Amino acid sequence: MKKNRHGADLYALETKYHYRPEDIRDFSSNINPLGPSPKAMEAAAKNIRALCRYPDPEYRKLKAAIGDYLNVDQAAVLLGSGTSQLIQEAIAFIKPARALINSPCYSEYARELEKIGAEIFEYHLDYHKNFSIDVNEIIARINEEAVDLYVLTNPNNPTGSILTRADVARILDETSAHVLVDETYIEFTDPAIYSAVSLVKSREKLIVIRGTSKFFATPGIRLGYAVTGDEALHAALAADLSMWGINAMADVMGRVMFQDVAFREESFRLIQREKAKVIAALEAKGALKVFPSYGNFVLVKIKDKSRRAAELREALLAKKMVIRDCSNFKNLDERFFRFCLLDPESNEALVKAIDDFFKTS
Ligand SMILES: Cc1ncc(COP(=O)(O)O)c(C=O)c1O
Known part of the structure; x- marks a missing residue:
């Protein structure tokens, strides 16, 4: 059986605990609690019969909407079934040694x-430096090890650390590696400072990949998109998308969600507000070390050496809340967990449940 490598498998919890997926407060999947853009939901409902037709094989309107959003020509927009497909195909094409x-x-x-047999070098984010990424160290490491590809998730999951666009430009200018930037969580920050998208016009070894699963709360439509300055990579990824490879609902919702400015602003504000509140509440308890985060999720370490994140996860599951036990991440141990911000009431319930757990011995 395929093992779940990521956040909550709500369907497995349904079998094990007889919880309905919709009754679980999922703090593990990093999905915007506001749900999809109301405009996109309305478009989906109105256009349900789009499911009875083939989508535009060229996805002209969808690419135009994404092009507008990214401020790039629509011909530059690549599409994929979630970021997952684009990640897989970009790595397979670049094929770094x-x-x-x-x-x-x-x-x-x-x-x-690993699938393509690359030798993997790791830049260890240091717990004592709040897992921050030092751009000078990254540049030195790329040059010393002569790596062909540097992968940056920006902000990084699970640590919430980030580099600026100027940092990414320096990496491209001072090394000869390809740089793959995964901007899955970029809308939770200020893209004007942190997004590398505008660099693709002048940097040919850059690929930036994004998706709609998290900020736009639509993991079910599997919509990912990318831009790259590498013409051969662009051609390969464009050719890899199978005929009608993007489903009709992704096409319908994607045409409107990016332009829903009210939704974007409300989502950003909600997460900023809740993140500050929850971090302050957890830090006040003293049992936890909470790391700063640019994402909609927060990484936490339990200070008490005798307690484990897995126990906390179990205790919270009894209250129909799921957090991410981070013990299986490299460079973290069994005392780390991650949660994402949900609606204010759920976040308060989480803080209380965590507090209750540490009050019991
Ligand atoms: C950094 C990062 N990239 C990609 C993905 C996969 O996203 P998608 O649903 O767009 O395939 C995730 C999901 O957790 C993620 O955290």
Whole structure:
């Protein structure tokens, strides 16, 4: 049986605990609690019959909407079934012999690099430096190890650390490696400072990949997109998308969600507000070390050496809440966990449940 490598498998919890997936407060999947953009939901409902037709094989309107959003020509937009497909195909095409990843980082990168037989080098994010990424060290490491590809998730999952666009430009200018930037969580930050998208016009070894699963709360439509300055990579990824490879609902919702400015602003504000509140509440308890985060999720370490994140996860499951036990991330141990911000009431319930757990011995 395929093992779940990521956040909550709500369907497995349904079998084990007889919980309905919709009754679980999922703090583990990093999905915007507001749900999808109301405009996108309305479009989906109105256009349900789009499921009875083939989508536009060229996805002209969808690419135009993404092009507008990214401020790039629509011809530059690549599409994929979630970021997952684009990650897999970009790595398979670049086929680096040697690659550098941050550690810890999203586990699919190591998996895809292992599949193509790349030698993997890890840049260890230091707990004592709040897991921050030092751009000078990254540049030195890429040059010393002569790596062909550096993968940066920006902000990084699970640590929430980040580099600026100026940092990414320096990496491209001062090394000869390809740089793959995964901007899955970029909308939870200020893209004007942190997004590397505008660099693709002048840097040919850059690929930036994004998706709609998290900020736009639509993991079910499997919509990912990318831009790259590498013409051969662009051609390969465009050719890899199978005929009608993007489903009709992704096409319908994607045409409107990016332009829903009210939804974007409300989502950003909600997460900023809740993140500050929850971090302050957890830090006040003293039992936890909470790391700063640019994402909609927060990494936490339990201070007491005799307690484990897995026990906390079990205790919270009894209250129908799921957090991510991070013990299987490289460079973390059994005392680390991650949670994402949900609605204010759920976040308060989480803080209380965590507090209750540490009050019991
Ligand atoms: C950094 C990162 N990239 C990619 C993905 C996969 O996203 P998608 O649903 O777009 O395939 C995730 C999911 O957790 C993620 O955290």
